[in-house]
Amino acid sequence: MKKSVIYLTLAGITTFSFFTSPLNVFAERSKGEEIAIRWDTREDGDDTISTSKFILENRRGQQRIRKTVRFWKDYDGRDGVDEKTLIFFKSPSDIKGTGFLNLSYEEISKDDDKWLYLPALKKIKRIASDNKDDYFMGTDLTFDDMGDRKIEEDNYKLVKEEMLNGKECYVLEAVPKDKDYMYSKRLIWIDKKELIDYQTLFFDRKGRELKKKLTEWKQVQNIWAVKRISVDNYSNKHKTVIEIDDIKINPGLKERIFKKNALKRGVRR
Amino acid sequence: MESGGKMKIVFKQGNLSWSKFFVFFLLFSAVSLANIASAFELPESMEFKGYVENESAVRLKKPVRFSKIQNTLETEIQYYPADSLMIFSKNRFIYDAVFDVVSDYNGEPYRNYRLNWNINELFPEFYLEYAPADEFIITAGRQQVVWGEAVGLKITDIVNPTDLREFILDDFLDSRIGLWMLRLTHSFGDSTIEGVFIPDFEPNRQAVGGSEWQMASPFATGSAIIHETERPSNSFSNSDVGARFNTILNSWDLSLHYLYSWSDNPTFHTIRTGNRIDIFPRHHRVHTTGGTFNYAIGRMVLSGEIALSANTYFPTLDPSSAEGVKKGNSLNYMFGTEYILNNFTNISLQLIQKLILGETEHLRDDTLDSTLTLFIQMDFLNETLKPDLLVLYGANASDFVIRPSVTYEINDNVKIKTGVDIFQGPKDSFFGQFAKNDRAYVEIKRSF
DSSP states (O other), rough: OHHHHHHHHHHHHHHHHHHHHHTTHHHHHHHHHHHHHHHHTSOOOOOOEEEEEEEEEEEEOOEEEEEEEEEEOTTTTTEEEEEEEEEEEETTTTTTTTEEEEEEEETTSSSEEEEEEEEETEEEEEESOOOSBEEEEEEBBBTTTIOOOGGGGEEEEEEEEETTTTEEEEEEEESSSTTTTSSSSSEEEEETTTEEEEEEEEEEESSEEEEEEEEEEEEEEEEEEEEEEEETTTTTTTEEEEEEEEEESSSOGGGGGGGGTHHHOOOOO | OBBBTTTOOOOOHHHHHHHHHHHHHHHHHHHHHHHHHSSOEEEEEEEEHHHEEEEEEEEEEOOOEEEEEEEEEEEEEEEEEEEEEEEEEEEEEEEETTHHTTTTTTTTHHHHHBBOOOOHOOEEEEEEEEEETTTTEEEEEEOOOOOOSSSOOSOOOSSSOBBBBTTTOSSSHHBBBEEEEEEEEEEEETEEEEEEEEOOOOOBBBBTTTTOOOOOOOSSSSSEEEEOOOOOOSSSGOOOEEEEEEETTEEEEEEEEEEEESSSSSSEEEEEETEEEEEEOOOOOEEEEEEEEEEETTTTEEEEEHHHHHHEEEEBTTTTOOOSSSEEEEEEEEEEEEEEEETTEEEEEEEEEEEEEOOOOTTOOEEEEEEEEEEEEEEEETTTTTEEEEEEEEEETTEEEOOOOHHHHHHHSSSEEEEEEEEEETSSTTTTTTTTOEEEEEEEEEEE
């Protein structure tokens, strides 16, 4: 047999083995990203209204309660906009009427536009756009954790598949492309069939487990909607529980409520 | 009587009974309202909230004594008789016990500081809001209109006058005086246009003579006779009118405004006849045109505002001036930046300047007056503990006020704040005039 044929055959076998081997990093990373994209683009409605109760509990078991109403609309890239979120605080009375508006854009390099209405000042305050690692209103969730983070900001890899709470799950590892980001990585357990996440572990820059987030879901109008989130923050022994109820999917929200001038007036349901 | 550095409170027996009554009344009302609010499910058409608060301050320099023991009960009701209609009422009852407890604060000048029986102060805001269409709102009644971006001082926040009984130390929401006005707002896309018509005239309320925060008189004492202030009469033609346009362009938040109003402070027209000095305080019409901007870049927000005031008056030492004042124009502006340093610290810096335009020889005020501000806000323990620091520095006279404070949320409804206000500078400067008024304070607030 000619040497060239032998070399070509060996090269072909090697290449075939590489792409089918369990150690094939490229195939698994591609699968991880593919799963992440399917998870991110899962059907969640065009717009939603929901009321939530935030329970913030410190290490001594003392609780603070916040109630909010949240409006969200998916723009699907129309006019360069990804989505808009408007949150009003209904209680406690000291922060009642406080409103937060976030406009998120398709283009990853374009920062979000954010405003906060403070009834105590009767002013709408512009907030810095790059506050993704800031904690939201005293909770254990950052703005990014609340859903601001874009899929393109992390590298995704499928680490393993395992059962969690009786469900078959993918376990994805998300490593931020920005090495200065507050987390070194996240591990996310995603239901293989429904593509909803049940558990997320957050690791700090030194690789220590910082927080655990558990998410419960319910079906509303045949669409999976978050029912409950609990976050345990190990660094300060603080816990946040968010109970979401009265969620309406596709109520047909008007564009005008996602305007800065709607913050002062509030939105009556 | 107070002596040296010791604080000795002289109790006035009769007034102490009244003070006990008022404090008890406030606490009882607050607890009752809180219980009523929680026991009854309010109809969906009504929203109710309020708070009771005690703010007490002690002077740190002689004479060391309480300078404030203010008890406030405030309620806010929003009632929606129809989807497009809202009636808003803010009610505030204030009793400052310092005027019953400290013997130095005696008499008629403090009557309105002890108890706010004035109807306008009992109802600082009361208005009807009607929205015949989603984008169109008509608001009529006593209200506050807030324009502007600056922290600590006002540049374009000029629609409402200010109660200066506590100098600039009180929260602007509490010191801004509501005015009876008609406001029309029209929103379209990312823009809003707002018009105000204000038939109600009220000037800034200066601190009464002899009170803690009475501002230094620009006149030498002695033979000056200050006549009654000439105020505009209540008439249609004496109303203030203004408009503001606000929009967002490529993530720039921009606004332009114009206000035709009466000056909040009177001009002191001075006539000298031999050794006699007659002072005639008079309010004048002012045109104010200006704008604001803000823009967010990364972890920073840039902001600015500018206001050109035309037809204003400045005191002058020009011997040829008949009344010791000169008419002219001035430009007030602010440039600032707010930066998120880390998860728990925000820093804000501002440069604020006032430039008198045109010929400025002989004017008593500096042609260019500059103030720098620094505001650091921190939060810890999941935003339950919030220390902050505000510094206002007058560059012309090197005078300043430093205001560190800490707020702690005991629970969802109870908050405690403590801090100090320290003044330094020459006696005739804006902050330095209160160099002997340094104070420490505690505020306890219970919301419901």
